[in-house]
Amino acid sequence: MAAISTVVLKAVKKITIQFCPFESNVRSTREFLALVGSEKVRSTNTNCEVISVVKHDKSEPVIDVTYVDGERLVMKGEWLTCREMLSAFQSRCKDKDPQIKAGAKK
């Protein structure tokens, strides 16, 4: 399931995705990682780090996004679908993006 529009990571500083692959609730988190970690998306901002942490302690999968202005978005992917997480992420990125552009222009 590919996103309709590619994600732009201009406003993102770091994305940390941690999950436990032997659990059954990680499908959406892994799909999110596959989408966000792809070359195309990462090339929109080479300063952004996409870090994946693989654990084995039956913990719930968590996606932690840190934006450039310090805001954090924490998504617990156990019961969320990939589409929901992606839409939440994209909407916030879009909100922050024009702000950065307007700030740069001024």
Added chain:
Amino acid sequence: MSATLCVKLQRNQGWLPLIQSVRHGSKAVTRHKKPVHILKQKLIAVTQYIPPARTVPPGAYPSEEKHVQEDNEFVLLLKKNLEEVFEECKMIAVVQTNACSVDDMLMLRHRLCKHGIKIRFFPNQVMRSFLSNSVYSNMAPLFIGPTVLFVSKEPKVKEMMSALRFSPQMTLLGACIDNTLLSAQGVVSYAKLPSLTVVQGELVSGLTMLTSRTAFMLQHHPAHLSALLQQYIKQQSPDDGAEETPKAEEAS
């Protein structure tokens, strides 16, 4: 309901008909349904006809239980390849690739080929159906999304980890080394283990430590005595040699 006077009509022409039906128990307008008496209702409910359940004759409908589809030949070939891979290779690592570019893939392949590690790809469905029928069924939940297998005949974990460090977008999920399923942290700790000869040597030395100590203690006293005696002999012999040479000098 109606008391009918059934009398044969006599041949009286011009007379009123002798059969007259008298409406008893009903009003003028009989379109509305008359409420049925409760006792009659109960009786009807109790004596209602229940038809026997009509069984479908066998063979009328196609059976719905045929969900197991036979694999086509390509899938069978892939499964055969998988079997060979699992038999030959001691190390099988599962790595999630997040759409890495062709250049990165080529570099990674080159780095791993130097150490004899091959990169193989199998479709997730085939993989999961094969694993569910084999001993390695606990690996099945790893195969979601874009995954790739790193296989090698020798368990060369350190080289694999160093190669993966160069490509950060590949995520190690787990590995099956020597028929043992390991998580990512297990693989890291496996890489830090010393080699087999070193471990065997350590084990042997640990076991023989006590016996060697006993042997040392037993031999300690005679060894000390013999060392002392040798030292005494050495001391004696230079003294003899020193006495002889002055005597020889005196004599000469």
